[in-house]
Amino acid sequence: MKHYIIPIFVPHLGCPNDCVFCNQKSISGQQKMITKEDIRNTINFYLENIKDKEAKKEVAFFGGSFTGIDVEKQEEFLQTAYEYIKKGKIDSIRISTRPDYIDKTILKRLKKYKVKTIELGVQSANDYVLKQSKRNHTFEDVKRASKLIRWYRFNLGHQMMVGLPDSTKIDEINTARELIKLKPKMVRIYPVLVIKNTRLEKEYLEGKYKPLTVIQAVETCKEIVPMFMKKGIEIIRIGLQNTDEITDPSIKGSEVVAGPYHPAFRQLVESSLWYDNIVERIKELNVKVKKVQITINPKDVNNVIGHKRENIDKLKDMYELDLIVKQDEKIKKGKFNLEVLETYPEFLEEHN
Secondary structure, three states: OOEEEEEEEOOOOOOOOOOOOOOHHHHHOOOOOOOHHHHHHHHHHHHHHOOOOOOEEEEEEEOOOHHHOOHHHHHHHHHHHHHHHHOOOOOEEEEEEOHHHOOHHHHHHHHHOOEEEEEEEEEOOOHHHHHHOOOOOOHHHHHHHHHHHHHOOOEEEEEEEEOOOOOOHHHHHHHHHHHHHOOOOEEEEEEOOEEOOOHHHHHHHOOOOOOOOHHHHHHHHHHHHHHHHHOOOEEEEEOOOOOOOOOOOOOOOOOEEEOOOOOOHHHHHHHHHHHHHHHHHHHHHOOOEEEEEEEEOHHHHHHHHOHHHHHHHHHHHHHOOEEEEEEOOOOOOOOEEEEEEEEOOOHHHHOO
16 A cells, blocks of 8 residues: 655754754755644645545654644644544654654653654764764663653654764664664665755865765665665665755755765665675676576666666676566565576687
8 A cells, every 4th residue: 555745844843953964944945934724735735636545644744853842833733634634634643853852741742643653863873973963962862762652652763864974884884783773663864965054064165074975875875774674674765855955066056065965866775785686696606697687576677777777787897797687576576586598608618
């Protein structure tokens, strides 16, 4: 069954401070305080345009720190969305917030309005990295909040970042390892982009912060993604959503100054993982392969071929190998069958 998210952006509401990387107005494209009418208009617009009436529909309050908003305003927003749940028009509500803005009273309030999912902005498990990013909370806050959220039977989500100031690849792998211990149902992975009008932009322009390249960010995410997949934790996003503001720094109107921006960042990561798996399987054959056919689920085709056919071209350039892709819905997503269609003659045979 399809699942549609109806996003409601509440930029910077509830945030106690400005993290070095954050400009919620740029990230969300939202410039003003929202009202009940804004929420109703957004929900109605999405409901009118979702053709699949049987699909699950969820209102999601993104941006800012929802549970840090004035309590009356929280209840006003939640009540507005809850009206649609009571009418059977939407199925659930999700919110995102900071780990230090979770306690039993807050969770009871969210339960009252049928909130189903709570996503925590974790960013890192390293307290020094959190301090450098001006997060003003510790990883102990993350552990405490995560346990409370699960205790009250909400779906727990985590958001982590790659490339924070003074963070290393080892730090980020360790963050993934620590989050897995807290048993989230889902996770988002965001490579750090330098956004206009942030402290990080100032540090970047002063040469104090060096962002990751796209290749570096992909390589780190390639280490992290299989860790979550192995534990059955859903990865609901890799990289920031592409918008008019979050786009290539060379495009007029972009709020991105620098960093590993790519419009298809998730595909780069997943395609690279596929490439490595295919090459590993071919090497196990211990013969010089000229042409192979892999059979995959249709949903995996784009990632197997790669962004702009990158995997096909790389196999040809690196290994003089032609890759034939065949689709079969019977093949489980993420799996593949490999068949050798042609091999190169052995060196001795060529010279006999």
